[in-house]
Amino acid sequence: MxxxxxxxxxxxxxxxxxxxxxxxxxxxxxxxxxxxxxxxxxxxxxxxxxxxERDANEGLIFTKLSDDNKRASAVELNCETDFVARNEDFQDQAKAFLDAAFAGKINSVDELLKEEVDGLTIEKHLESMVGKIGEKIEINRVVYVDSDGTLIDYIHPGNQLAVIVEFDGNLTDDQVGKDVAMQIAAMNPLAVTRDGVDASVIDKELEIAKEQLINEGKPEEIAEKAAKGKLRRFYEERVLLEQKFVKDNGITVKEFLEQNNAPLVTSFHRLQLGEA
Structure with a gap:
């Protein structure tokens, strides 16, 4: 079989x-x-x-962006210790796996394991690394994006946090894109707009807010209305375009983009080391 x-x-x-x-x-x-x-x-x-039994919670994340900003990849390679993650051979292997993901337009770990690098599948390379290094080593995540708009990538120093963000159109100022990518890295939004937030998350937030207000002595009817006000604050904290811009708290991210004649964000990927 x-x-x-x-x-x-x-x-x-x-x-x-x-x-x-x-x-x-x-x-x-x-x-x-x-x-x-x-x-x-x-x-x-x-x-x-x-x-x-040990956890592979250390490692590195690398990204790759095409010259025309239309294609991007990210790969997270995990190990058990920071010592191994700092090793040049480990880093070279991670970059080789990233190149394979980028070239093959691969968006899943299973697919990437089957790709060949220097005549061997990545699956076999990982097996060899485990045998040589003596640590649990695995590819945790692979992301591939292509776009008709503009893609920008950002790697936080240390290669443990990465962002790929997609803009709906031509972005003439890369720094504007980097600022938004850094915003995503720092503020960890759930979605670009309210419509992107999962309904179950909204229901849970409303329920929590309502219970808090009832516990404070508010009647249920008033608590239900007031909970919607708290939900607005939730959106301001967790929805990217409604968040306060980290470099200027007087404006939102959406207003920052509008002021710079930049297209709005359509999607993003935020990879933090060790997250699912």
């Missing part, structure tokens, strides 16, 4: 075994995860199991 890269990664997460060992075990077990774990244990994976 065919064994997917996703299942291989899942087994690797559960056991810490090498990718090829996981694939062989899954093949032998006809895809049964529990049976594959038993096979690995019978083959002496005790040391590796201890590795799987």
């Amino acid at each position: 065919s064994i997917s890269a996703k299942d291989v990664m899942k087994l690797r997460e559960a056991t810490g075994a090498g990718m090829m060992d996981c694939k062989k075990a899954l093949t032998e077990a006809d895809g049964d995860m529990e049976a594959a774990i038993e096979i690995l244990r019978k083959k002496g994976q005790k040391v590796s199991e201890k590795r799987a």
Whole structure:
């Protein structure tokens, strides 16, 4: 039977075994995860199991932007220690994986694992890195964006926070774009506009605000109306175009763009090390 890269990664997460060992075990077990774990244990994976218990919370994020600002990629490569993340070989591998994602227009970890770099799949490169370094190493996220407008990327010093932001049209001043990307990095908005905020999040915020007001002694009818006022403040804090611009709190991000004759933002990706 065919064994997917996703299942291989899942087994690797559960056991810490090498990718090829996981694939062989899954093949032998006809895809049964529990049976594959038993096979690995019978083959002496005790040391590796201890590795799987550790978290790969360190690492680096890199971005790549095309010269015409129409295409962009980001890759997050994780490891267990900052010492490994600072290693030049680790950084070179991360950049090679990024180049592969960019060239292949890849937007998922499963797809990227199948791509080849220097004659080997990235899946095999990761297995080799785990064996050589002795740490849990994994690709956490891959982002690929193409646009008819303008893309701007931003990497916060240290390569642990990255932003790709898309503008609805031609952006003549890159610094305006960088300022908005830095805004997203600093203020962590949920969406570009109110329409982009998930309905379940809004319902939860309304419920919390209403309960707070009722606990303060407000009648339910008044609390319900007042909760909507609190929701407006929530939008001002978590919706990008309504946020106060970090470099000038007297205006919103939308007003900043309008004042600079810049197109509005249509989408963004914010990657912070270790987040899902």
